[in-house]
Amino acid sequence: ILGGYEAKPHLRPYMASLQLDGQHICGGFLIAEQWVLSAAHCTEETDGKVFQVLLGAHSLTEPEPHKRLYRVRAQIPHPGSNIHNNKDDLLLLQLEEKAELNAHVQVLPFQREDRDVAADTVCEVAGWGTISHSGHRPDKLYQVERPVISRDVCNHRTRHDRTITEKMMCTDSRRKDTCKGDSGGPLVCNGVAEGVVTAGSRVCGNYKKPAIYTRIAPYVAWIDSVMASAAG
């Protein structure tokens, strides 16, 4: 997160850190007791290894009550996701067991109605992604508020030049922005997850490259069917 600030501990009890060998790779969030939603491109550099999911954390390294690392039973990327574009950039992770819910571990509801969030709506995004252009990785969760920008503005020739589909949304990226390691985290508008951070052009804090999110509502049928099929 660039241009943001340290989050108040445990006010985002749905936040997940996707880790490999104890290292934070991407964000994610709890959508059901045994399911985390994240971004498919987070598996690009994992060389087939399966993530572990840290829940209930504020600091990545310090011991905290209710902080717990879960094994993953299954990792299911959306069938349409690929490394060449940001399309269908979603990843469902089934935990080995149901997460123990408490004050620090909670599910976040996601938007089920497929209607665009109005431009200028101020949403919030949090993550353990880099907090400086030099790539400093924070130990604590950071957050930032960002206004939604219209798809027409985001698709302008000088911005993302018609690559933003109706299944994506954008926020202004002038100074304050998402960055490496924030992928997979939720864009929360009025307390509801509307989008999932995707890397897009993989630049951060440049107003010419607004932040891109995969909208969740268009994927409700896929999410529900995967969770139903693997239930139990």
Ligand SMILES: CC(C)CC(=O)Nc1cccc(-c2cccc(CN)c2)c1
């Ligand atoms: C395996 C993955 C972690 C590889 C990856 O995603 N790299 C990478 C590098 C630079 C910026 C970003 C990035 C992420 C989220 C939002 C944005 C843009 N605001 C950029 C992402």
